[in-house]
Amino acid sequence: MKRYLSHPFWQGAIVIVVSYVAFEWVIGYVLPVIGVASAPVPSSVILQYMLTVLVGIVLYMSADEARWKSFKKPIHETMVARDRKTLRGILMVALPVLIGWLAYQNVRPSYAAPATLRSVHPAPPNQLTFRGETIELTGLENPLHEEGSIEEHLAVGKRIYVRNCVPCHGDLLDGQGHYAPAFNPVPADFTSSGNLPQLTESYVFWRIVKGGPGLPREGTPWDSAMPAWETILEQDEIWATILYLYDQTGFTPRTWEEEGEGGHE
Amino acid sequence: MRVLRRGTLGTLGTLALGGFAILALSAAPPLSAQEDAAAAGKVVYDRWCAECHGETGQGDGSAAASMLPRPRDFTQALYQIRTTGSGQLPTDADIRFAIENGLPGTTMPGWPNLTDGEIDDLIVYLKSFSRFFGQGPAPEPLDFGSDPGGGPAAIEAGAAAYLTMLCEECHGLSGRGDGTSAPTLEDWRGLPIRAADLTEAWVLNGGSSVEDMHTRMLTGLDGTPMPSAIDAMNSGVVSPDEVWQLAHYLASLGPREMPPLREVIRVGRAEAGLPADGEEEAWAGVEAFYFPMSGQVVQLPRNFAPAVDGLWVQGLHDGSDIALRVQWNDPSNSPDPNWDEWQNKITAALDLDGAEPIALDSAGAPTARPPDAVLLQFPFEPPEGTDRPYFLMGDAREPVYLWTWDSETGVGAGRGRGLDSVEPLGEDPVTGEATWEEGRWTLYLRRSIEVESDGLDFAEGAPMPIAFQAWDGSSAEVGKRSSVSTWYYILLEPPASSTVVVTPLLAMLLTGAFGLVLVRRAQDRRRDG
Numbered sequence: 001m002k003r004y005l006s007h008p009f010w011q012g013a014i015v016i017v018v019s020y021v022a023f024e025w026v027i028g029y030v031l032p033v034i035g036v037a038s039a040p041v042p043s044s045v046i047l048q049y050m051l052t053v054l055v056g057i058v059l060y061m062s063a064d065e066a067r068w069k070s071f072k073k074p075i076h077e078t079m080v081a082r083d084r085k086t087l088r089g090i091l092m093v094a095l096p097v098l099i100g101w102l103a104y105q106n107v108r109p110s111y112a113a114p115a116t117l118r119s120v121h122p123a124p125p126n127q128l129t130f131r132g133e134t135i136e137l138t139g140l141e142n143p144l145h146e147e148g149s150i151e152e153h154l155a156v157g158k159r160i161y162v163r164n165c166v167p168c169h170g171d172l173l174d175g176q177g178h179y180a181p182a183f184n185p186v187p188a189d190f191t192s193s194g195n196l197p198q199l200t201e202s203y204v205f206w207r208i209v210k211g212g213p214g215l216p217r218e219g220t221p222w223d224s225a226m227p228a229w230e231t232i233l234e235q236d237e238i239w240a241t242i243l244y245l246y247d248q249t250g251f252t253p254r255t256w257e258e259e260g261e262g263g264h265e
Numbered sequence: 266m267r268v269l270r271r272g273t274l275g276t277l278g279t280l281a282l283g284g285f286a287i288l289a290l291s292a293a294p295p296l297s298a299q300e301d302a303a304a305a306g307k308v309v310y311d312r313w314c315a316e317c318h319g320e321t322g323q324g325d326g327s328a329a330a331s332m333l334p335r336p337r338d339f340t341q342a343l344y345q346i347r348t349t350g351s352g353q354l355p356t357d358a359d360i361r362f363a364i365e366n367g368l369p370g371t372t373m374p375g376w377p378n379l380t381d382g383e384i385d386d387l388i389v390y391l392k393s394f395s396r397f398f399g400q401g402p403a404p405e406p407l408d409f410g411s412d413p414g415g416g417p418a419a420i421e422a423g424a425a426a427y428l429t430m431l432c433e434e435c436h437g438l439s440g441r442g443d444g445t446s447a448p449t450l451e452d453w454r455g456l457p458i459r460a461a462d463l464t465e466a467w468v469l470n471g472g473s474s475v476e477d478m479h480t481r482m483l484t485g486l487d488g489t490p491m492p493s494a495i496d497a498m499n500s501g502v503v504s505p506d507e508v509w510q511l512a513h514y515l516a517s518l519g520p521r522e523m524p525p526l527r528e529v530i531r532v533g534r535a536e537a538g539l540p541a542d543g544e545e546e547a548w549a550g551v552e553a554f555y556f557p558m559s560g561q562v563v564q565l566p567r568n569f570a571p572a573v574d575g576l577w578v579q580g581l582h583d584g585s586d587i588a589l590r591v592q593w594n595d596p597s598n599s600p601d602p603n604w605d606e607w608q609n610k611i612t613a614a615l616d617l618d619g620a621e622p623i624a625l626d627s628a629g630a631p632t633a634r635p636p637d638a639v640l641l642q643f644p645f646e647p648p649e650g651t652d653r654p655y656f657l658m659g660d661a662r663e664p665v666y667l668w669t670w671d672s673e674t675g676v677g678a679g680r681g682r683g684l685d686s687v688e689p690l691g692e693d694p695v696t697g698e699a700t701w702e703e704g705r706w707t708l709y710l711r712r713s714i715e716v717e718s719d720g721l722d723f724a725e726g727a728p729m730p731i732a733f734q735a736w737d738g739s740s741a742e743v744g745k746r747s748s749v750s751t752w753y754y755i756l757l758e759p760p761a762s763s764t765v766v767v768t769p770l771l772a773m774l775l776t777g778a779f780g781l782v783l784v785r786r787a788q789d790r791r792r793d794g
Contacts, residue, residue: 079787100773113528162316162328179559227563
């Protein structure tokens with residue numbers, strides 16, 4: 001084992017395998033499991049990454065004469081040594097087949113949907129209109145923190161949420177309501193650390209008030225089924241629902257001070 | 266002064282009483298473990314359950330009126346999903362099963378966020394809503410016997426038992442919930458209830474396995490018209506083995522899980538010509554794509570209890586025409602006076618979210634019987650990039666091209682600029698027809714791939730956006746109260762191209778030759794050296 005680990009050829013091979021595993025599976029499938037927002041890498045991008053890795057390995061290996069020699073040795077041996085005839089034969093068939101298969105993957109007719117890129121949290125406007133009334137979003141705080149009883153606001157928010165939001169966003173606030181399978185993109189998961197804790201209450205207010213139709217034109221298609229709730233709910237009902245979302249998930253909203261430092265993703 | 270003194274005295278009195286109360290409480294024995302659990306269960310209940318099931322457990326929470334079936338009324342202790350005999354209370358494990366797994370096909374989800382301990386406490390609290398629990402011995406599960414096994418023979422015997430047990434009276438000959446009694450079914454509250462569509466096992470309340478089906482048949486679903494099979498077994502109408510065979514038959518009626526969603530409808534080339542209608546055998550060999558549908562819950566008035574929950578779509582083309590077959594389950598061939606009572610009950614039971622209910626005449630019959638309908642929508646202009654119109658029939662900025670069908674006027678085409686803005690297109694090039702059989706609509710649509718007069722052009726090999734809507738007239742679904750889908754794609758298979766074969770072969774040959782040359786040179790050099 002140690003012999004392999006210290007041999008340049010096998011070091012190169014290990015780097016290639018590890019990089020492929022990281023690009024193909026770790027980024028797309030392992031990171032989301034441990035709670036980091038991520039998505040599978042498109043195969044064309046993986047190909048580019050792998051070429052970069054390959055060039056890097058060759059550059060590193062050829063930078064030192066002795067290392068380059070011992071890196072080439074197993075390859076050369078396989079091409080000429082008498083006792084490697086079988087391995088040579090297998091590679092002479094397997095490599096062309098692999099290349100042929102890759103070529104086929106590239107030219108075969110594709111029935112995949114066109115790739116769409118979505119910014120999950122697009123930049124909000126500075127102000128919005130609520131049924132004609134202009135509201136400044138910058139620096140806007142949830143007015144319900146300052147008035148009335150928080151318990152009553154939460155009760156209102158819960159009633160609004162269960163009546164209106166549950167079919168898509170779910171009783172558990174996890175974006176898995178009973179209609180969620182019918183929507184593409186899927187409804188937002190409020191229990192994800194990538195959503196509510198990253199946003200100010202005013203941002204959530206904007207997304208609720210304007211919904212899918214109010215998303216900025218750049219970066220379409222949005223295809224969001226989220227209603228523009230200004231047509232259905234009152235402002236206070238929306239603010240109460242926002243209080244409920246944070247209370248029920250246990251997250252705290254981003255504040256305007258933090259906002260100034262970081263900005264949206 | 267006097268007033269003040271009386272006030273002071275009053276305050277003192279209150280304080281004294283309060284003090285006595287505190288003394289009395291602290292002197293009282295500690296709450297029993299059962300009461301502790303119920304108190305802890307109430308916290309969970311109030312946080313997660315009360316908004317639907319109601320603070321007093323009567324299934325009358327603030328959101329209940331938009332749901333059919335309604336949330337469970339715990340005060341009645343009528344539980345559908347049990348392992349105990351008909352009319353008996355559920356075991357704690359039964360209640361736990363429903364909480365953990367939810368009731369598929371209803372608005373009740375599973376609750377993986379609750380811990381085992383929280384569910385234990387919750388069960389104690391749920392039972393405290395009804396005085397029936399705690400009286401007499403704890404309920405015991407039935408003896409379900411053992412499964413004699415499945416296979417084609419068992420399924421055939423099960424199909425016979427399906428008729429012997431009169432299942433088809435409610436569930437229909439094909440199991441789609443379209444039996445002759447289906448329009449009359451009510452739950453214990455007198456609310457309309459669907460006979461389960463057994464071909465969509467993933468929406469069965471009590472699970473979709475053979476064991477689940479067998480259990481539901483033996484226990485019956487209390488509070489619904491679904492009886493227990495035990496009486497039929499005891500009187501010798503069916504044997505225990507036949508009920509197991511029936512369970513195997515039911516499980517064979519359709520997929521257990523909802524079919525996986527695929528975003529692109531693949532429309533293959535019909536080598537032997539396009540089918541002339543939706544009934545032709547040729548369709549059996551064509552790949553079918555399933556699209557789940559949601560209620561239209563975006564614009565008022567919304568539909569929180571849609572009747573059509575999914576569509577199957579198939580397509581073929583021959584280079585000049587495209588033919589689509591759309592199938593969906595609907596137990597009623599609307600308009601059908603047999604479903605008048607159903608339509609009235611749905612109208613009365615559901616919160617229509619501001620929609621005008623269909624009025625009744627003096628004899629109690631509805632003044633309108635809406636048709637069943639489906640529409641397919643496409644972008645009106647060829648899509649640029651990935652931009653698509655608004656999924657609810659477009660908007661003023663970007664209209665959509667509609668293929669419409671309803672059971673009264675048939676197939677047509679239209680231009681949509683929003684849910685309530687549809688303008689029929691005079692010379693519509695879309696033709697087709699629909700047939701209804703045993704609880705299923707089959708809609709056949711056909712059109713030229715390219716039509717000069719309009720903007721819709723199905724270029725082969727280019728994905729075309731497509732979205733759907735559906736209505737069940739007998740469930741009083743009209744206008745915005747529909748089922749909807751978001752955008753998917755439809756793609757016409759291009760003619761077979763030689764590059765698919767030539768390019769990989771060429772790549773293989775070149776690689777092989779290059780390898781050979783390399784090896785040969787290396788060996789020559791070694792021999793020379």
